[in-house]
Amino acid sequence: MIAFLASVGAAFLGFLAATGRLVRFALMGLAAAFSPPFYPRLILRQIVYMGYFSLPVVGLTAIFTGMVLALQSYTGFARFNAESAVATVVVLSVTRELGPVIAGLMVAGRVGAAMAAEIGTMRVTDQIDAMVTLSTDPFRYLVLPRLLAGLLSLPLLVLVADIIGVFGGYIVGTFKLGFNPSSYLTQTETYLETMDVVSGLVKAGVFGFIVALMGCYHGYHSRGGAEGVGQATTYAVVSASIMILLSNYLLTAAFFGK
C-alpha cells in the first residue's frame, strides 16, 4: 500500500515539476517580447508559415466537416420535424467548436511537429548553443516568433475555416437536402451572434499558442540525436492535441457555462 501511495505521489510530483518547467519556458519566451532586439521579420515569416501555408489543409478539413455536419444533423432533426434547424446547428457548431478545434488539431499535426523537429535538430546538432555563443538569445530568436505567430495566425485561419465550413453546410443543404438557398442563409444569419464567432477566435488564439509552445518546448529539450528528435515530435503533437481538447472544454465552460 505504501509503495502504491509512493508511486502515486512520485507521479504527481513529476507532473507538477513538468508543469512548472513548461510554465517557466512559456514565461521566458513571452518575457523576450518586452525588451529589444525584436525580430519582426521572423514573426511575419512564422505567421505566413503557420497561417497561410496551413490554409489548404484546414480549408479542406473545414469544408468536409461542414458538409458532414449538415448531413448528420438533417438525419437526426428529420425525426423531430426540425429540419429547419440544420443551418443554425451548422453555423453554431462550426464557429463555436469545430472550426477552432479542427484547425488547432490540424495545425498541431502540420506545424507543431515541424517546429519540434526543426528546433530539436538545432538542439542535437549544437546550433542552439552556437546561437548563444553568437550573443543571440534563442528564446528571443526561436521561441517568441513562434509563440506570437501561433497566437495571431490561428484566429485568422479559423475565421477563414468558419466561412469555408459554413459554406460546406450550405452546399449540402441546398444541393443535396433541397433547402431554399435564401432561407438557408437567413437561418444561418438569424441565430448567429457575435459572441459565437468571438469565442471561437479566442479559442483559436489559445490553441495556436499551445501548438507553438509544445512544439518549441519539446524541440528545445530534445536529446540524443535522431531518436530524441523523433520523440520530441511525437510528444509535441500528442501533448498539444490533448491540451487543445482540455482547454476547449475549459474555455467553453468559461464562455457559455452556467
Added chain:
Amino acid sequence: MSDGAASKNAILKISVRGLRKSFGAKCVLDGVDIDCGVGESLVIIGGSGTGKSVLVKCILGLLHPEAGSIRIDGVETVGASRAERTALMHKFGMLFQGSALFDSLRVWENVAFGLIQGRGMERAKARRIALEKLAAVGLGAEVGELHPAELSGGMQKRVALARAIAAEPEIIFFDEPTTGLDPIMADVINDLIIKCVREVGATAVSITHDMVSARKIADRVAMLHKGKIIWQGPAGQIDDSNNPFVDQFVHGHAEGPIQMELRAV
C-alpha cells in the same frame, strides 16, 4: 590574496578553480583547476568522455557547474545574470565539433549571424565583413551564397572558423577542430587556426585528441582525466612529461594506466 597572486590574476584571461559538474550520478568534472593567459593557445587533451567539452561549455556558460569558480578577465562568471552573460558572450567565439552551422541560412548569413543578430550591425556591412572572413579561410564569395548542406566537411569547418572569428572575439574556443577531416585538410585547418588567432590577437582554448593538431597549435597543453587536470605544461615538454597517463595518451598505446571502460558482450 597576496600582491603577487593579484598581479598574476591580472594577466590571466581565464581562471578556473575547483570546477565540479555532474550529470545524475556521473561526476564529469571533479574539481578542475586551470588557467589561460592573455594571447596564449591552450590545448586540453584527453580521451573521449573525459569532460573536455563539458569544461568548455561550463566556461562559455552553456552548462552550469555545481561548484567552483570561473573568472574571465578577473571577473567571476558563475552565477552571472542573463544580461551579464550576453555581454560576456561578446568576448567569445566558438568553433563546434560538428560545425553547428545554421542549415536554414546561407553561408555568409551564418558567418554574419553574430554581427547582425547579436550586435545589431547593418546587413550590408555584416555581409562585407563575412565575405572578408570567408576569404581569410580560403573561401570565395560564391561559397557565401550556398547553404551549409552544399559544402564538404572541410569547407563547413572553414565556415565555422570564419564565423568564430567574425566578431574578432578576445577568446576563441575550438572543439575538436580536426575531427573527421583527412590529414591534409586537418593541417589546413590547423594553419588557419594559428593564422586567424594571431591576426585577431585572441586567446585560444582548444580541446582535441588529435596529437598532431595539439602539437601544432598549442603553446601549452593540459590533460584531463577522470574529471581532473592531471598534467599541464608547455607544448614542447609533452614528450618529457614523466606522467604515465600523458605518455600513454600521446603515444596512443592500449596498454597503460588509462583503461578503456569496455562492457563484456
